[in-house]
Amino acid sequence: DIIVVSVTISATGKVISDIAPNLHGTTLLTDLTSVKVMPMRAMKWAKCATLGMHTMFGPGLASLRGQKLVFCRQKNNAHVAFLKKLFQAVGIQVIEMTPAEHDQETAYVQGLTHAFYVLFAKAMRQRRKPLRLSTPIFSAHMATLKRVMRQDQTLIKDILGYNPYFKKLCKNIQLHI
Numbered sequence: 001d002i003i004v005v006s007v008t009i010s011a012t013g014k015v016i017s018d019i020a021p022n023l024h025g026t027t028l029l030t031d032l033t034s035v036k037v038m039p040m041r042a043m044k045w046a047k048c049a050t051l052g053m054h055t056m057f058g059p060g061l062a063s064l065r066g067q068k069l070v071f072c073r074q075k076n077n078a079h080v081a082f083l084k085k086l087f088q089a090v091g092i093q094v095i096e097m098t099p100a101e102h103d104q105e106t107a108y109v110q111g112l113t114h115a116f117y118v119l120f121a122k123a124m125r126q127r128r129k130p131l132r133l134s135t136p137i138f139s140a141h142m143a144t145l146k147r148v149m150r151q152d153q154t155l156i157k158d159i160l161g162y163n164p165y166f167k168k169l170c171k172n173i174q175l176h177i
Contacts, residue, residue: 002079003030006117009158013042020046028079034110034155035162036072036099037039049077052099054106065091072099086121104165114156 002078003023007015012033019045023029027048031039036052043050052072060066069092073080085093097105120141134142160166 001026002030002083005029005033008154009033009035009038011041012143016042016046020048023048026077027033028077030083034106034159036040036070037164038162040072040074040099043047043074045140046075047055048075049080050074051076051083052081053083054102057079063091066093067091068095070102071096072102076165100165103163104157105164107169107170109119110159111169114148114159115166115170117145118156119161120145122148130156137170 003019004013005012005019012031016029016031016039019093020029020122024047028051029043029046029048029051030051032053033039034054036054040050040052041177043052047071051074054070055065056068069085069087071080071094073096087094100161126147
């Protein structure tokens with residue numbers, strides 16, 4: 001009754017387009033993609049209920065209490081309300097927004113963060129010589145850099161590449177030094 005698409009961002013549109021025509025009635029088609037405009041556009045033509053979701057947390061948490069989950073409603077049915085109540089029952093904060101609002105905000109929340117650490121990693125690799133100096137902020141960034149670089153690099157590339165608002169944000173940033 002509830003179909004959850006959880007594949008790479010680059011495969012999401014095709015997977016949704018392939019399965020959506022076969023779904024109807026009381027089925028709910030949803031996804032867990034880190035971008036929302038593209039998958040919601042692909043789900044638009046489904047004859048069943050559709051919902052875009054994005055967990056704003058990763059695996060390995062001790063508790064889900066207080067974590068955020070985005071809901072982008074497109075076509076409602078009883079399963080949407082069921083999922084919302086289910087997530088809220090374990091303490092997850094469900095935030096409802098449009099796909100455009102989601103991608104605009106994640107351009108900053110995810111896009112800038114990942115882009116910064118990718119740039120930081122490239123600069124550190126190019127140095128090829130250990131640094132003897134540090135500050136508390138630099139040490140904190142190095143710890144975060146190690147964590148980010150352990151993540152799936154294809155996911156990071158797709159988060160940056162498939163969010164249309166991140167591309168616009170990059171074009172509008174003017175750095176004068």
